[in-house]
Amino acid sequence: MKTSYQKSDFPVDGIRRYLEPGPIVLVSSSCDGEDNIMTMGWYTVMDFSPSLIGCYIVGYNHSFDMIRKSGECVINIPELHMIDTVIGIGNSTGRQIDKFAEFGLTKGKGEFVHAPLINECYASFECKVKDASLLDKYSFFILEVVKAHVATTPEFPRTVHYRGGGTFMVSGEHISFPERFRPENL
Amino acid sequence: MKTSYQKSDFPVDGIRRYLEPGPIVLVSSSCDGEDNIMTMGWYTVMDFSPSLIGCYIVGYNHSFDMIRKSGECVINIPELHMIDTVIGIGNSTGRQIDKFAEFGLTKGKGEFVHAPLINECYASFECKVKDASLLDKYSFFILEVVKAHVATTPEFPRTVHYRGGGTFMVSGEHISFPERFRPENL
Structure with a gap:
């Protein structure tokens, strides 16, 4: 697995x-001396500054308790070459295995959170839980990204986008039309 | 523009x-006899049943008031061939123009909402506002999808995914591994 991103x-x-x-x-978390990883597809950008991400994490997920209790996590973006790892992580539980060891992933050190970065990923965003008031009703965390680490190349990662049913869409070509956008939409 | 989807x-x-x-x-809405359309990239799935979608719509957007007041909207998925329309809709305001007329779009009739479906789109999801309690703090609507209309072909739409900066990623190939998923993750 590629581990040589310069970030x-x-x-x-x-x-x-x-x-x-x-x-x-891939969302990594750390709590009471234990590290864990989960896959996540249900999230959205919610603001630029502060940099907010809203995400749904099902309550029976082991990571839910770890993120709620520790108040932090790291959002990591895997590329296509990690597809086996993505599937493996999404179909196992941190209650039974150490996912970093099981999937041969290495831990990077965050600047503002104790949760480990996943070195093999294209980007890692250190997050603090900003608002936990929607957890009981919607299992919805509002996170603030406090530090971002991104690979210097390629310009765009080759990402995988889950559709359910065991099927992923792989990111394709890019097209750009900045001259047709209002400045505030760029 | 292709308008011949069978749904x-x-x-x-x-x-x-x-x-x-x-x-x-593309989010279409209707209020006080006026119809409008906006582009949206900040949203997430939040539940299967009820079928919930959380979405951030900036408060100065004309559609914000229309959706809040009418309590409904339609989420429409455009394919790549509509990219000019997507850019045009995202960089104009319904306060000044009739976007259906301006961009040559035709209106379909919903079963449960008054907001028009956009016939030229691959899919249209009729939505009711389920929870407006997060609007003041986060501009975040929680919508319930009450009816879904989807093209019978192609199996997967060729979608565009915005990155900011006037750049879109176009959806690429699909890969499928259902045998490696737990049944509850399919």
């Missing part, structure tokens, strides 16, 4: 560039 | 198939 800091108010297209992400 | 009813609890991958959608 640099990225402005947290610009991460919609990577999340708005809707890729499956 | 059929689709189970509302299965629409994650089309929205979880994260395409740009």
